[in-house]
Amino acid sequence: MRNPFASDAVGFDTPIAMLIACHDRVRHYAGLLPKLAGHVAIHGADAEAARAALAILRYFDVAVPLHHQDEDDDVFPLLRERGDAALRARVDEIAAEHDALGLQWQTLRPALQALAVGLAATLDAGVVQAFAQDYPAHAAREERELYPHATRLIGADEMAGIGRTMAARRTHKD
Structure with missing residues (x-):
């Protein structure tokens, strides 16, 4: 999904736009993984592979957990509180995907950590x-099924x- 809020000026004063901007980076870094795998198959654990692996690790180890915390702690509870039964069920289902994605990530991390330091x-x-x-x-899914409700159900002061x-x-994480 194209970020309708994309701009260099997206900041924390527009939290939903910031979450979507993070999704844009998720798409970027997730998309680098198959490219990195292809590169490693041909060139091995060279300097380019190490740089790419390190960038992917930084994003999914640092930024993504904060992003999930933003959703799980700040946005999703308000959607559950204010939404109807269908929205609450959707929030719960989508929030549960965070754990499944986290398990997938943990499966990938060891190889990326090795590549990041130049090991095969x-x-x-x-x-x-x-x-x-x-x-x-x-x-x-979040952008399509949850964020429009957030912009409707969460007031400007709360945002x-x-x-x-x-x-x-x-x-606090820096």
């Missing part, structure tokens, strides 16, 4: 493809508070 490793093609498809699909919490969360 093989990225399992099936696991890479699943992750590269599942994560963007999850992001698209501003969510944005401040998101920013503070990152300040």
Whole structure:
């Protein structure tokens, strides 16, 4: 999904736009995984593979857990509280995907960690493809099925508070 809020000016004062911008980066880094696997199959654990593996690791180890916390702690509870039964069920289902995606990520991490320091490793093609498809699909679901409700059910003052919490969360993690 094209980010309708895409701009260099997206910040924590627009939390939903910030979450979508994170999804854009999820799509980017998830999309790098199959490219990295192909590169490693031909060139091995060279410097380019190490740089790519390190970038992917940083994103999914640092930014993604914060993003999930933004959703799980700040946005999803308000959707559950204010939504109807169908929306609550959808929130629960989509939130549960965070754990499944986390397990997929943990399967990929050891090979990426090895590659990041220049050690030979093989990225399992099936696991890479699943992750590269599942994560963007999850992001698209959130954008399609949850975020429109967030913009409707969460008031401007609450959104501003969510944005401040998101920013503070990152300040404490740096």
